[in-house]
Amino acid sequence: MKNLLIGVIGVIGVIGSIREYQNWKREETANYGQGWEQTKVLKESETLVGPYINEKQGFRIRYPKNWLVREDKTSTAFYLDNKSIQIKQISTNLNFPDYVDSLASGVIRDRDYVESWVILTFEGSQKALTQKSNKIYLITAATPAKNWNEYELTFKEVYKSLVIF
Known part of the structure; x- marks a missing residue:
């Protein structure tokens, strides 16, 4: 039993x-x-055009169609309305990891490592950093926080298109 x-x-x-x-x-x-649930709210990337070549700062990059370009001695910015992407070569005595840590000291939403990129996401902006030899490049992407999901993939496509020479 x-x-x-x-x-x-x-x-x-x-x-x-x-x-x-x-x-x-x-x-x-x-x-x-x-895909992941959190990526379902993201809009597709805008069409990128270019490349835009900056011989003085030593880079080539693609940028969103219809965006305007503003260049000065230390940086290049692509912008449209309240959205912007700025590329700048950084001069610092810090090594790359220490410089990234100094930027990440504030409140960040996400810290991501993609190939040779470090991507720090703040509320309504994102800083993407990469290094080639002794050059550190910082790309700052900004848009109002409520519109972030509309442009996040576009910003990441722009980062991927950067070529440092």
């Missing part, structure tokens, strides 16, 4: 586990290939 009871409980447990696995698998595969 005892063995029969243990056998029945075992069979019920196995059947329950199989049913639970089937439900779990259905839930997990329902949205397969559609």
